[in-house]
Amino acid sequence: MKIQHSGLAAALESAEDIQQQRQLHPLSPWNRSSGMPGGFRERVACGTTCFSGTPVVSPAPSWFLSQLKTEGMSPLLALGLLVAGLCPTVHCVPGSVLAPQSVAQEDLHNEPVDSLALASSNTDFTLSLYKELASKTPHKNVIFSPMSVSIALAFLSLGAQGTTLTEILEGLKFNLTETPEAEIHRGFQHLLQTVRRPSNELQLSVGNAMFVGEQLKLLEKFTGDARALYASEAFSTNFQDSAAAEKLINDYVKNRTRGKIVDLVKDLDLDTAMVLVNYIFLKAKWKTPFDPRDTFKSKFYVSKRRWVKVPMMSLEDVRVPYFRDEALACTVVELPYTSNDSALFILPDEGRMEAVEAMLLPETLRRWTDSLQMRRIDNLYLPKFSISSSYNLEDVLPQLGMREVFTNEADLSGVTGEKNLSVSQVVHKTLLDVAEEGTEAAAATGSKIMYLSGKIGPLLTVRFNRPFLLSIRHKDTKSILFWGKVTNPHHA
Structure with a gap:
């Protein structure tokens, strides 16, 4: 049988x-x-x-x-x-x-x-x-x-x-x-x-x-x-x-x-x-949706010498949970949904993906999430894929x-x-x-919140234009629904 x-x-x-x-x-x-x-x-x-x-x-x-x-x-x-x-x-x-x-x-x-x-x-x-x-x-x-x-x-x-x-x-x-x-x-x-x-x-x-x-x-x-x-x-x-x-x-x-x-x-x-x-x-x-009018063609580096053109979504002056892990040389950004469930994006520095993967342990993920702090990002770029x-x-x-x-x-x-x-x-x-938004989020497409207060310190730009990791988490159960790595947004 x-x-x-x-x-x-x-x-x-x-x-x-x-x-x-x-x-x-x-x-x-x-x-x-x-x-x-x-x-x-x-x-x-x-x-x-x-x-x-x-x-x-x-x-x-x-x-x-x-x-x-x-x-x-x-x-x-x-x-x-x-x-x-x-x-x-x-x-x-x-x-x-x-x-x-x-x-x-x-x-x-x-x-x-x-x-x-x-x-x-x-x-x-x-x-x-x-x-x-x-x-x-x-x-x-x-x-x-x-x-x-x-x-x-x-x-x-x-x-x-x-x-x-x-x-x-x-x-x-x-x-x-x-x-x-x-x-x-x-x-x-x-x-x-x-x-x-x-x-x-x-x-x-x-x-x-x-x-x-x-x-x-x-x-x-x-x-x-x-x-x-x-x-x-x-x-x-x-x-x-x-x-x-x-x-x-x-x-x-x-x-x-x-x-x-x-x-x-x-x-x-x-x-x-x-x-x-x-x-x-x-x-x-998305709690803060991307505006489709701001999406543009941009380079995504699949390796140090090879790149592909992809539709790149963008947000300006957005406040999101952020953490810079200097020890592992990677940047962690959390994009929340309207439900407060979230997607966690991990961007290793160039050439550091294998080192970050080697250190992927439950305590590493816990340290990242515990270290997230609200931070204003002047320019955030994420491929549509x-x-x-x-x-x-x-x-x-x-x-x-x-x-x-x-x-x-x-x-x-x-x-x-x-x-x-x-x-x-x-x-x-x-x-x-x-993508930028769901079919039910069209009403929010045209709106964009701009922070007009004076900026203090250097501009912060996070550009997901090279391989990165992602985790989609359910808030109430703290369970991971999906986990992945994007090495080439062009490949299905």
């Missing part, structure tokens, strides 16, 4: 549309509302996991990128996809395995959720995964959603046992002697509940779904925890009719991304038993300690009660757009 796990960012359609989907594809006891708010539109991250009788072969990265659709650029639009395929192992054990008490049913409500512990692990995992990805493509753009990847893997760990479970959770940078498994899942439950709260300023949607083969018998513990902890919807799916199964999954993805991602799944294996989908979708408006990436994480996650789940020794017996599943493939795809 094989499970395919896809991470995907999306906005929900109307309640009527979702109810119609459930009526068409009922799966008791999953045929119920997930309670997710509607109306979210613009940023996405996604993950998929498949269980089947043969390894899942993912489509070429190009098909996903060619099917992304955007209707103009938002201030910051990110889309990501995670796909993990699970296949049968050689040592199938018939019968059922006694599962421990459901995490979701434990009485843990008397203890407060340690959101900071989850955020700390999220930061550590983000930087560790980034270093692995960057080392494989040292001179290319990097963009991924650590939140999408971590939620997808934590969701998958609900079905893991023994060493397989330990490696997944420790690979996500949790200290299991300090933070028990139940608390980890409860932390993700709290994270999902927090980011799904309706907001007039921030449009953010995160959720999970299961597409379950009609003949697949899941353990009640797995289905109960998936529903209670990860708010997963579920749809009964006939994978013997691969065309219909692909349409069902792709329609779900298309609806929840408002048509921005289509044909996510192709060439499903006939023995696929289950597809898991995780999505995160975010749209935010759209970048994308695709990674086969089965080649990367073992470097973070997640090894057994990809082998015949994998123990995912918590899914069906049989120790016959292993992960064959994990693919993560992401798209990031950065």
Whole structure:
């Protein structure tokens, strides 16, 4: 058997549309509302996991990128996809395995959720995964959603046992002697509940779904925890009719991304038993938007001797959080959204990118954020860009300690009660757009606040005209939604 796990960012359609989907594809006891708010539109991250009788072969990265659709650029639009395929192992054990008490049913409500512990692990995992990805493509753009990847893997760990479970959770940078498994899942439950709260300023949607083969018998513990902890919807799916199964999954993805991602799944294996989908979708408006009339063509130095012309956005006399790190020779600027969530941009001095990357540790990021102070920048220049990436994480996650789940020794017996599943493939795809404003910010486009008081000291100009790092953070949970490196804004 094989499970395919896809991470995907999306906005929900109307309640009527979702109810119609459930009526068409009922799966008791999953045929119920997930309670997710509607109306979210613009940023996405996604993950998929498949269980089947043969390894899942993912489509070429190009098909996903060619099917992304955007209707103009938002201030910051990110889309990501995670796909993990699970296949049968050689040592199938018939019968059922006694599962421990459901995490979701434990009485843990008397203890407060340690959101900071989850955020700390999220930061550590983000930087560790980034270093692995960057080392494989040292001179290319990097963009991924650590939140999408971590939620997808934590969701998958609900079905893991023994060493397989330990490696997944420790690979996500949790200290299991300090933070028990139940608390980890409860932390993700709290994270999902927090980011799904309706907001007039921030449009953010995160959720999970299961597409379950009609003949697949899941353990009640797995289905109960998936529903209670990860708010997963579920749809009964006939994978013997691969065309219909692909349409069902792709329609779900298309609806929840408002048509921005289509044909996510192709060439499903006939023995696929289950597809898991995780999505995160975010749209935010700059607190101080760039004026499109001030955008101009300018040089971006991809190396010391090579440059490309890019559209360069600009702000004059703007007050933003700023820090100059002389020790690491880099400049840190935070651009807030109207919701007070923010994007952090790190600009190493010329030739210092590798040195800064080598020092990327949770304490480094914490020192940067703690050292930020409001500062007036006379001229701020940031390229307008759209970048994308695709990674086969089965080649990367073992470097973070997640090894057994990809082998015949994998123990995912918590899914069906049989120790016959292993992960064959994990693919993560992401798209990031950065522009002057969102479609809803047009009214603010023409306005510009100028500070007319006399300037004291030298002019401060920050020009992102060479490779830089970026981090998009969620304020309330202190979690990193997206992390990346821009080495060439011209390359998709």
